[in-house]
Amino acid sequence: MLRVIDLSKVYNGNVVLRGINLEVEGFVGIFGPNGSGKSTLLKIIAGLEKPTCGRIIFEGEDITAMKAEKIARMGISMVFQISRPFKNLSVVENIATPLLLSKRYREAMERAEEICEFVGLDALKEERAGKLSQGELRLLEIGRALAMQPKLLLLDEPFSGLDVENARRVRRILRKIKKEGVPALITAHRMKLLRDLADKSYEMRGGKLAEG
Ligand SMILES: Nc1ncnc2c1ncn2[C@@H]1O[C@H](COP(=O)(O)OP(=O)(O)OP(=O)(O)O)[C@@H](O)[C@H]1O
Numbered sequence: 440m441l442r443v444i445d446l447s448k449v450y451n452g453n454v455v456l457r458g459i460n461l462e463v464e465g466f467v468g469i470f471g472p473n474g475s476g477k478s479t480l481l482k483i484i485a486g487l488e489k490p491t492c493g494r495i496i497f498e499g500e501d502i503t504a505m506k507a508e509k510i511a512r513m514g515i516s517m518v519f520q521i522s523r524p525f526k527n528l529s530v531v532e533n534i535a536t537p538l539l540l541s542k543r544y545r546e547a548m549e550r551a552e553e554i555c556e557f558v559g560l561d562a563l564k565e566e567r568a569g570k571l572s573q574g575e576l577r578l579l580e581i582g583r584a585l586a587m588q589p590k591l592l593l594l595d596e597p598f599s600g601l602d603v604e605n606a607r608r609v610r611r612i613l614r615k616i617k618k619e620g621v622p623a624l625i626t627a628h629r630m631k632l633l634r635d636l637a638d639k640s641y642e643m644r645g646g647k648l649a650e651g
Contacts, residue, residue, distance in 0.1 A: 446492070516587045517592075
């Protein structure tokens with residue numbers, strides 16, 4: 440489904456990723472300390488950064504030089520650590536917004552309502568997104584990514600900054616996504632956070648990946 444081949448990234452002479460090789464099938468976890476290059480790898484896959492060298496193949500197609508919008512249209516959705524919703528729109532409207540590019544209003548809203556339920560935001564669907572807590576925002580961010588019916592989800596530290604209860608909620612949603620058969624690449628700063636989710640885990644250290 441996704442193959443990363445000999446990928447490296449250098450920022451101003453600073454080598455952040457060194458010859459990364461990775462295959463993603465099912466749920467794959469990458470753990471490693473802050474600054475080890477996890478977010479950079481996800482951003483490169485999503486087309487938000489360009490690699491210094493190496494290739495990314497998604498469903499047999501070379502996506503390395505593609506723009507982020509095209510990669511998103513091909514089915515790769517990223518869930519960011521920090522959600523930047525439209526604060527004055529409701530939760531359900533935030534989820535519906537990307538859908539309006541390809542669906543009629545009613546259809547987009549119906550689908551967005553289903554997603555609200557799926558991610559556990561049903562009771563808050565009419566609430567302004569600006570009023571959500573950090574944990575609820577993370578669920579909204581996951582919902583927005585799911586709205587695109589992704590073929591692959593990239594989740595950048597989905598548990599960071601959450602208390603135990605919210606981390607549990609996110610874990611529950613991720614298990615449901617896994618059950619639905621959507622593959623995912625998930626980062627975390629500790630392996631423990633991915634243990635019961637990832638089919639395969641890798642450790643990122645000094646820009647290199649090792650099987651964890
Ligand atoms: N746009 C950029 N310009 C220069 N250096 C960058 C840029 N983005 C990231 N870096 C550097 O690359 C290194 C890896 O950062 P990255 O965010 O990928 O790590 P991470 O493992 O995801 O850590 P965190 O969990 O803190 O996000 C860091 O040293 C960071 O300072």
